Amino acid sequence: MRNTFKGLPRALHHVAYESGLVVPGADGRAFTADHYFPVDPGDFPTLLVRTPYGRGLPWAALYGLLFAEQGFHVVLQDSRGPLGGPDSWRAEAADGHAAVAWLREQRWFTGVLGTVGPSYMGYTQWALAASPPPELRAMVIQVGLSRPHDLYYTGGAFNLETALVATTMAVHQSRGLGAYLRAAIRAQRRMDKAARDPSIKDAYVSVLGERAAVLEGVLAHPDPADPFWAGTDLTAVADGLRIPTALISGWYDVCLDQTLRQHSRLVRSGAPTSLLVGPWTHTSAFDKGIKDVFADTLGWLNAHLRDDKSGLRPTQVRVWAGDGWRDLTGWPPAGNVRRHVRADGTLGDATSHEPIPLRQDPADPPPALGGPRLGPRAGAKDNRELETRKDVLTFTSEPSTRPFEVLGPVRCEARISADGAGADVFARLCVVDTQGRSTNLCDGLLRLNTAPAGPVDITVPMSATARMIHPGERIRLQLSGAPSPRFARRPAGPSVVSVHRASLVLGSAGD
Template sequence: MTLHTHDVVPRPNWTAPPGKPPLSSRMMRATWRGLPAKQHEVGWERGLVVPAADGSPLLTDHYFPRTKGDFPTLLVRSPYGRGLPWSPLYGLLFAEQGFHVVLQSCRGTSGSGGRFDLWRNEPADGRAAVSWLREQPWFTGTLGTIGPSYLGYVQWALALDPPPELKAMVVQVGMHDPHSFFHAGGALNLENALVSGAGITFQHQGLAPMLKATLRLHRRLREITTARPLRRAYESAFGEVPWLDDVMTHPDADDPYWLGTSLGEAAERLSVPTSLITGWHDALADQTFEQYGRLRRAGCETALLVGPWTHTSALQQGWPEVFSESLAWLRAHLCDDPAGLRAQPVRVHVGGESAWRDLDDWPPVPVTTAWFPAVNGTLTQQTPTGSTPLTSFRYDPADPTPSLGGPLLSRGAGPRDNSALEAREDVLTFTTPPLTEPVDVLGPVSARLRISTDTGYADVFARLCDVDAQSRSTNVCDGLARLQTAGQAPSEVTVPMSSTAHRFAAGHRIRLQVSGGAHPRYARNPGTGEPSVEATSLMPVRITLHTGSALALPQGAQVRSSSASDHPTPRQQTETETEAETKE
């Protein structure tokens, strides 16, 4: 890591310029409930020009408290524009709480000069933004970063060689590895790739272009995702998008195209206190858990909040909790005010009982138990004998098994009733009898499946579901693996199914769901050995599941989860503090 030296020179008196935040931001702010009371009136400097590393002009907005005094600075760099929702979410709300907020459009977006080249320019341009900050009379030398998704990626880019002023980071539903987002288990994350294409290409152009692009994609989704070949079929909705074609046609993580795009190494040596926030159905949840593990191993101070959210709902329904968690972290590390920090570093929402649980670490140290698919669709803890076929099904890529819910960027993400999906002939289910006592699952879930095929080419999708007393089957977590089998002999494949914190209540049943895909969430396997993006022909495959397959569940101790009254959520804690201050 490069060592920096920088002397903070005495700052001249700074007089706040005139200007109120945009009306649209103030109107959106007025609709939010459950947020801490405003502490400062907010001013706004619009369209400041900040030089990028190559000299390109980067348009930048500055939000600030209209109060005399010194305040720390938050740097927010985004390729999605500086208007809604970023202006009220970050510029207005955090300036109200006593921060200078610098909201900058990445190179080549929303009026900034230069060419937007995903992932390539962020480390250098982040350092250039900090160099500009050092020249501002209101900059105190205390800096934090915050933001979600790609706005999290730019934080990791700055953390590769963190400036000495960087004292805290808040990465919300954030990315550090583009390849693993676009390609999981050997398959293209098709639907999320298309939604990303719409967001990155059109959101910075304004609300109307973004809405039109989203509607075009929704109307043409089936046409686009079933096209043969799949490559560039998205152009009917977006036009030509070279970077999207690049990510779809480079599935191999070792391809030179991806060289230098993963920023995971930043967490391996980071000492900047970092708060991580995700949701159980966030499309980037696994990357957040990976970031947390690396930071902990590096000895970096870190905290983790995992709520019952998707990638987008974390900033919508979950925003009061996310905002309060973020604010408490920033106050602690930028303002020397640790009062809002919780005693334990990890807080997770436990599904199945709608309660929060505070933990010392993630994952906890549970006992991993094996549950075995058996004849007649049962799921049992009795170890099977022999290696005979259990059952089989036919997967037809011309009529692919549809995706339902889960970690999507689009509408329909999250938990859903799987009953109709499980009625299909190409979906296997294995289910326990009703549980006599609750079963807590906390940690990473996986399925070790013994599979054979008649063609040699197949995907296998595994999903954990909670079946209630009314037989409603709700997805908890899942994953997919692409396999190539040798002949018709069974091969063993492990399907990572992400992580969860979920209580299966007494009277409920645990279900393992197995199928040959989840389309269009994942690009369908053509069954021919051709790349999914280039395939022009399709071949059905018969997939056989053999005994010896197992579902691995990290079962936690039967510890009572904290209720809202036992341990307040970050949002409730802030509200309680506000009430106390009001009474005083």
Template sequence: MTSRTHGPAVPRPTWVAPNGKPPLSARMMRATWRRLPAKLHEVGWEPGLVVPAADGSPLITDHYFPRADGDRAQGDFPTLLVRSPYGRGLPWSPMYGLLFAEQGFHVVVQSCRGTGGSGGTFDYWRNEVADGQAAVSWLREQPWFNGTLGTVGPSYLGYVQWALAADPPPELKAMVVQLGLHDPYALFHADGVLRLETALAVGVGMTYQHQGMGPFLKATLRLQRRLREVTTAKPLRGASASAFGGEVPWLDEVMAHPDAKDAYWNGASLAQSAERLSVPTALITGWHDALADQTFEQYDRLRQAGCETSLLVGPWTHTSALQQGWPEVFAETLAWLRAHLGADPSDLRPTRVRVHVGGENAWRDLDDWPTATAASPWFPTAEGHLTQQAPTDSAPLTSFRYDPEDPTPSLGGPLLSRTAGSRDNSNLEAREDVLVFTGPPLTEPVDILGPVSARLSISTDTGHTDVFTRLCDVDPQGRSFNICDGVGRLRTEGEEPSQFTVPMSSTAHRFGVGHRIRWQISGGAHPRYARNPGNGESQLDATTFTPVHITLHTDSALMLATHTAVRAAEAEDTV
């Protein structure tokens, strides 16, 4: 970490607040929100300020501030830095600029280079460290900046926070990373499997959202109309151009590098920022957030570093957390910032972790995450049961055929789109290319708190396949709702079984009385993940596809972090 000071102790010039009001669109959106705290200040607005980046490129910036009686409010207020590649208008203007200025913060909303009118060329990760430091250098020269700085924001707005935290300036006293990114590779790929639908959604957001809501919505609808055409193209490489109205070179590049060890990804991950951070950092995510696993990793690294941190996990997707979940997210964020920037800890919750427990539909406060409970194995049987009785051998159990020309469809789960979340999987599970193993009806509740994984023993006839695995809750009416899932890639030679583990994210879920635990296994989930061609060709360049016979062996197991001693009564004849 380099050493910096705030600057010489010289008298600050008097700052005269401009007369600008926040944009009408921001004020109108603000009026639609409910369950938010009453405003403490009227808000002023300085739009279009030019902040020099590290290389001199102009970064266009808006400044929101508390005011009273037509002038600036009296007193020193801390500053929040919000850097975004999605523009400075809706929804960022009301959600961050307006709401937090109302509560007594200066808020600086800045467009990342190459977006929202800022100069230079946007690059997904290579400029954020230097540009964040340049923004802080500019803040030091402002007469209203009192030397106390916080950062806040979701998604890529979280990535720029980790970029600043790579070498945190002394003024940085608090961070709130909401549904935030720190590893671009993991956003686009999972064990070498392309997260196709997410990649396309990110491409639309990065390309169009900073141009305004009109162009962004138009591009989103165009992608939805052409999604099947794009995701089933042979080859897949370059097919997205028709949906984007032209080529997006950076998107083509990230899709074309599925190996995390490829030199292309050098410097992309900011995981090390959390490993040595001492700035108090609050983390927020949702169980169906596409970046939830990255949030759990951030929390683990911060805890190991001894950094003061908190974790809130709600029943949200990436988008619903900032919509239906916004009152809870805003309250959590405001409490953390007031405690660490304004020395008012009165609204902080008493425990480090708060999670929403699905099934129970209740919030639970915890001392840490995950809870200190060992995972228990649940084993599949040839009859389609799920049992805690261990098998006596590793013989073949059952097989299915995966055809990439007719790929197993995806349904719900952690996505960036409106199709994310928990869905009834009953029709999906009726397909012949989906294996289902179901436990007996529970006579007492079973709580799962922590990571879920699949320990798989798989053989194939081609040596090339992906395996998608999912935990579901089957209610007394027979509806099967997805809880969490994951995907892994099998790379073998010959038909001997391979043993590997597929992480399936984490959950806090109660399986109620009369419900059943279900394990679902298939050869993919398209278009959420790109199709595996089945023959060793790359997902982007394959023009021929080979059906794969996939065999599951008896020593496979679903690993569940059961929180209580409650277990299902074993039923010999119940599926």
């Protein structure tokens, strides 16, 4: 088994486990748990991992085996999970406290507790931290979720592909690895066809293989202020939190923005915190990034559960910048670069006032290419073929004469008008290398379901990135309609968006 995890620290202990333990939930519902532990004598801290995805592979290896080998009791426990929708999400806090109450009754529990886990397992950690038990000493939230609405919607558009892949995982992974792999292959084969169907509520069934009540509810309640979402947003848990919390994400992780938002709040609250962002997607952090993710996680847990700080890195923030890691004292660094789009397809210091037409047809949208999505098509991709489409505008800077770094949030500020029945503005930052290859760094979408009566000023948040731009390389802004199947199609017909002016802003405050 350890051959799968080459490059990780050697095992310090032999491991045993007991399976099928019954842990009562807050309402008396029974949850099943597996307990992994070192067989050597001694007192060891405990890690609680609450998962909706089943307790088998890969979680049994990634958490049960690997961390028990490093000297932890690991309790891998089933949770209610996302399929139950808001009622289940709101119950995670009480269930977490019920699990801790069960731990107190175990003879091996020393009262020193940490939590760890990715994605929805991050959500269960935030839920427990909303009113942290006294035993909780540290958390490591990997590619974690804190606000469910943001997983399903971006800029007013339904994140079709991510929602369907996430639900496929939640439905089928707990049924066994074979069932999940078959379902995942079916989902990818049917995704593009489903995205062309104007009725998402019917089309998703062909992808998922069955109906899912949670998707019905999510589709019926797109507004985050709707009572449907009440009590599900755990963003504010980071405010005033004192639990040492490490955050791990990737530049192409669907939860990156949530991670960066929580990091900022933790810094303001004064909590001990660290941030690691690598060149990863939501899933590749545990494949290509496993060595760095495991080292960061283990170092944090040892420091705060054992008072062994030998594995901590020297700075609070470490980010991948394309050609290596950057250790920073904080995120984001101050200062920005602003470039204006021009009608001749360039980016420059001066703005162009000639309106630039951007044609959109929701029945024939640009294909989704890479970016922060769930599934195998996520990540950094060569955009050159995409950029030949007439409905994709590109604006490119002159080649850089000196190296400079893009560090921090990115946004597009524009003044637009539109005919037709609404408009999408999808903005993407790419770096163009000396061979002409255009690689996406970050992007964002804003959907206007009704066409503005006149020119309006908009801002399209484009997430964040870190990238060294080398001499001879150029930066490029893409503008287009919403790419498919990443986003659900806008229901109205074709439109023409007039871009009266637009600016690409690289970096944070300091305008």
